Amino acid sequence: MAERRDSTVVLLDGRVAGFANFYQWHYDDHCALGNLMVAHWARGHGVAHYLVAVMEQLAREHYHAKRMQVSCFNANSAGLLLYPKLGYALSGVVERRDPKGQRVALIQFSKPL
Numbered sequence: 201m202a203e204r205r206d207s208t209v210v211l212l213d214g215r216v217a218g219f220a221n222f223y224q225w226h227y228d229d230h231c232a233l234g235n236l237m238v239a240h241w242a243r244g245h246g247v248a249h250y251l252v253a254v255m256e257q258l259a260r261e262h263y264h265a266k267r268m269q270v271s272c273f274n275a276n277s278a279g280l281l282l283y284p285k286l287g288y289a290l291s292g293v294v295e296r297r298d299p300k301g302q303r304v305a306l307i308q309f310s311k312p313l
Contacts, residue, residue, distance in 0.1 A: 204223055206221055206222050206255070206258045208254055217238065217241075217242035217245070218237060218239065218248065219235060219237050220233060220235060220236040220237070220251045220254075220255050221234050222259070224269070225265075226265075227264060228264045228265075229265065229266060230267040231255075231263055231265045231269070232271070233252070233268060236252070238251070243278075248278075260313050266312065267311065267312055269309070270308075271306050271307065272307055273304050273306055274304055274305040274306075275304070286311070287311050288309035290308070290309060293307055294306040294308065
């Protein structure tokens with residue numbers, strides 16, 4: 201947790217439906233969204249949209265961020281489809297290795313705040 205900031209939980213019907221935090225925060229510059237997760241049972245209810253909006257607000261209020269960055273791996277279809285809908289533009293593709301050593305792509309997005 202020392203390497204994360206602004207951990208945020210969303211409840212839906214009294215149950216934890218989603219979670220997000222920042223893994224980078226640079227005052228007057230940008231924040232990087234990390235660990236965005238939505239419970240399987242809560243998908244399709246707007247939890248991810250809400251969480252991203254809350255995290256964008258926190259980035260502006262707590263860090264005066266002018267930009268938000270997000271990344272997701274190529275296998276994360278939900279994230280790859282979500283972020284452009286929320287105004288994020290492709291900003292890069294980085295090669296990484298998965299736990300089995302296989303090549304994977306980390307797709308990076310950015311959005312002005």
